[in-house]
């Protein structure tokens with residue numbers, strides 16, 4: 001992959017995760033420009049990651065081979081106003097906005113824009129992201145997108161745009177579900193007498209270790225759960241309670257709600 005000029009429109013949380021991933025991957029050759037409204041945020045991003053920060057979207061996109069749209073879905077149309085005439089014709093346009101369709105992006109940028117829709121997640125900040133892409137654009141644009149995404153973790157493609165709602169519900173919003181689990185485990189550990197820092201460490205390292213086993217063991221979540229559940233033991237007591245209280249059903253409903261919200265946003 002040639003040296004790429006990458007421009008971000010919007011330098012918020014998710015953009016920062018991707019910038020950190022690209023910078024941390026050793027792709028020092030890539031030039032990164034970030035267009036961001038807030039001066040304080042521009043100062044922070046340039047001092048933390050050594051990226052070039054500007055206040056004007058048109059300045060940011062002029063030389064960009066890859067344009068990453070990192071504003072909120074409801075900010076997107078305004079952010080793209082008049083931008084297409086300043087873009088390179090072969091620029092890859094990556095949108096990370098939840099729910100915004102390729103059709104809307106083409107309406108705002110023109111039908112010839114090389115749009116790639118991506119759903120990343122925040123662990124990209126540590127190079128442990130999960131990103132999924134959908135695009136009808138040429139293979140080169142998908143390869144460029146994967147080049148960026150793979151520096152921040154893993155990536156997959158889906159062939160139907162409709163599936164991006166399910167992706168958003170599982171991996172896009174997913175880290176928050178596990179943070180909630182860790183929060184509750186920590187708080188309950190404290191109630192049971194553990195020092196706050198000890199309970200926090202136990203919850204965090206447990207979520208990390210379980211995730212690492214799931215990724216690296218080659219076994220399914222169900223198999224791993226059975227493996228740590230001795231009949232009549234402590235884990236069995238906890239899981240029985242979770243089933244009695246309807247935890248699996250609640251998680252199912254939560255994931256469906258996220259998918260519905262993604263559909264509403266589009």
Ligand SMILES: NC(=O)c1ccc[n+]([C@@H]2O[C@H](COP(=O)([O-])OP(=O)(O)OC[C@H]3O[C@@H](n4cnc5c(N)ncnc54)[C@H](OP(=O)(O)O)[C@@H]3O)[C@@H](O)[C@H]2O)c1
Nearest residue numbers: 010011012013014036037070071072073075079096097098
């Ligand atoms: N956070 C996640 O876990 C996650 C996961 C997957 C996908 N996403 C997607 O990532 C996108 C960004 O989310 P986020 O959480 O990073 O939001 P965010 O922190 O609010 O970042 C958006 C940034 O863009 C700035 N901005 C707004 N309009 C702009 C414009 N016209 N030109 C330049 N900058 C502009 C915003 O400034 P102001 O604050 O002043 O408006 C803000 O700093 C969203 O579309 C979201 O759907 C997020």
